[in-house]
Amino acid sequence: MYIRLTPLLLVLAVGACNTAPQEAERPNIIFIFTDDHTTRALSAYGSQVNETPHLDRIAEEGMRFDQCLVTNSICAPSRAVILTGKHSHLNGQLTNGQLFDGAQQTFPKLLQQAGYQTGIVGKWHLRSQPTGFDYWQVLIGQGPYYNPRFLVPNDTVRMEGYTTDIITDLALDWLQTGRDTERPFMLMYQHKAPHRGWHPGPDHFEMYADREIPEPPTLFDDYSGRASPAAEQGMTIARHLNVNDLKLVPPSSMNEAQVARWREVYDPRNEEFHAAGLEGDDLTRWKYQRYIKEYLRTVAGVDDNVGRLLDYLDASGLAENTVVIYSSDQGWYIGEHGWYDKRWMYEESLLTPLLVRWPGQVEAGSVSSAMVSNLDFAATFLDLAGVEPPADLQGRSLKPIFLGEVPEDWRTSHYYHYYEYPGYHCVERHYGIRTATHKLIHFYTRDEWELFDLQADPMELNSVYADAAYADIVTELKEELARLRIQYAVPEDERPTGPCIPDERGAPIRNS
Numbered sequence: 129m130y131i132r133l134t135p136l137l138l139v140l141a142v143g144a145c146n147t148a149p150q151e152a153e154r155p156n157i158i159f160i161f162t163d164d165h166t167t168r169a170l171s172a173y174g175s176q177v178n179e180t181p182h183l184d185r186i187a188e189e190g191m192r193f194d195q196c197l198v199t200n201s202i203c204a205p206s207r208a209v210i211l212t213g214k215h216s217h218l219n220g221q222l223t224n225g226q227l228f229d230g231a232q233q234t235f236p237k238l239l240q241q242a243g244y245q246t247g248i249v250g251k252w253h254l255r256s257q258p259t260g261f262d263y264w265q266v267l268i269g270q271g272p273y274y275n276p277r278f279l280v281p282n283d284t285v286r287m288e289g290y291t292t293d294i295i296t297d298l299a300l301d302w303l304q305t306g307r308d309t310e311r312p313f314m315l316m317y318q319h320k321a322p323h324r325g326w327h328p329g330p331d332h333f334e335m336y337a338d339r340e341i342p343e344p345p346t347l348f349d350d351y352s353g354r355a356s357p358a359a360e361q362g363m364t365i366a367r368h369l370n371v372n373d374l375k376l377v378p379p380s381s382m383n384e385a386q387v388a389r390w391r392e393v394y395d396p397r398n399e400e401f402h403a404a405g406l407e408g409d410d411l412t413r414w415k416y417q418r419y420i421k422e423y424l425r426t427v428a429g430v431d432d433n434v435g436r437l438l439d440y441l442d443a444s445g446l447a448e449n450t451v452v453i454y455s456s457d458q459g460w461y462i463g464e465h466g467w468y469d470k471r472w473m474y475e476e477s478l479l480t481p482l483l484v485r486w487p488g489q490v491e492a493g494s495v496s497s498a499m500v501s502n503l504d505f506a507a508t509f510l511d512l513a514g515v516e517p518p519a520d521l522q523g524r525s526l527k528p529i530f531l532g533e534v535p536e537d538w539r540t541s542h543y544y545h546y547y548e549y550p551g552y553h554c555v556e557r558h559y560g561i562r563t564a565t566h567k568l569i570h571f572y573t574r575d576e577w578e579l580f581d582l583q584a585d586p587m588e589l590n591s592v593y594a595d596a597a598y599a600d601i602v603t604e605l606k607e608e609l610a611r612l613r614i615q616y617a618v619p620e621d622e623r624p625t626g627p628c629i630p631d632e633r634g635a636p637i638r639n640s
């Protein structure tokens with residue numbers, strides 16, 4: 129069925145022909161992307177808390193990556209890493225607060241030059257306008273869960289309904305009627321869900337109503353086994369969820385009819401809660417249930433909509449020559465260590481889901497434990513399209529791994545760097561290195577270190593940095609960390625820093 133072309137032949141083919149049959153041989157790419165979806169809320173990864181049958185199809189018919197690590201666990205920086213294939217210090221997006229420099233090289237621009245149609249629909253979150261796309265319709269900033277306004281070239285458009293459904297409708301419209309069917313395409317289909325706010329669609333208000341979701345074993349972590357920053361953050365379920373997060377009031381983006389429907393379901397729940405008069409750990413447990421159920425309901429909305437998209441690909445015949453990739457901008461805490469949010473280099477927010485389906489090429493039901501990263505996505509998309517990734521990209525193509533072979537010189541250590549401090553949730557700046565067995569973290573503005581033995585202590589509860597038995601490993605990891613910082617050309621971070629004290633919502637209190 130497939131004629132496999134080498135990159136060189138593809139370049140020749142593209143150069144020689146305009147609408148040649150070879151064009152049809154290059155695969156389409158659909159990048160399905162969510163915001164803040166942890167692997168532990170995805171049944172393809174063995175979730176203990178929910179089922180995601182449609183996302184699971186991608187894994188069942190393709191490959192699941194168990195070690196996909198982000199370079200900087202926060203929203204806009206992750207998006208910039210994916211677009212550029214470069215670490216934050218080179219693409220300029222260190223934190224959510226900066227404006228993405230859309231003039232720089234990105235993989236969508238390079239795909240355009242190679243004859244691909246490029247599209248993006250849904251969450252963009254990079255403040256500057258999208259560049260490198262033939263078609264774009266993106267949420268403004270974070271965007272609401274209901275009745276969103278979209279940015280389009282030279283205008284904005286408001287649409288009524290639930291955002292996850294609307295984004296899917298727009299993606300399906302473009303696939304069906306908006307694109308040139310003679311050319312291959314790359315579509316970024318990007319959800320806002322399950323980002324904070326966690327407002328489910330009306331179809332899912334009742335989901336989980338009659339069951340308790342299991343608590344993680346570290347819900348009441350006291351952070352005693354760590355360096356100082358873990359205890360100073362503002363992202364706890366116990367103390368930093370507000371009335372909007374807890375659904376004690378209806379979402380402000382709803383219209384009157386939507387609020388009426390919401391009140392039918394949530395008002396009785398809230399009356400029951402107020403009557404119970406919970407305190408202490410019981411109150412934290414109630415907050416956890418309310419938080420996790422709302423989060424999982426928004427995940428269910430994504431899953432249903434991914435099902436609609438996959439069904440369309442099957443029905444249209446597009447599925448056969450389309451690489452479908454699923455990922456999220458980072459991992460997330462669903463109560464582990466008492467937290468929501470992300471940012472830390474700890475496993476829950478370092479790991480992100482990565483599922484890949486490519487019929488006839490990727491073995492169905494396969495699992496890879498190769499240490500891969502969102503740094504690799506740009507090079508991968510280019511390689512899939514037969515475009516040689518430019519030498520300045522810092523990631524590597526995953527295509528050989530898709531096809532079943534991990535290159536012998538594949539990475540065995542991963543570099544991480546988080547910068548947004550002071551900032552939301554007051555998570556201290558840190559960089560570090562993770563190998564298959566250990567993780568060394570440096571909170572560099574206070575020169576504090578943590579070392580975790582991931583085999584002996586997979587939940588990372590006890591730093592063994594000061595343990596003499598690990599002295600050789602510390603030395604070895606520090607050398608490797610220094611080598612990676614040179615390899616990736618990481619400058620010293622000399623921006624002014626803290627202090628940072630979180631308010632009751634997790635926002636930093638700013639003193640004049």
Ligand code: CA
Nearest residue numbers: 163164203457
């Ligand atoms: Ca995010």
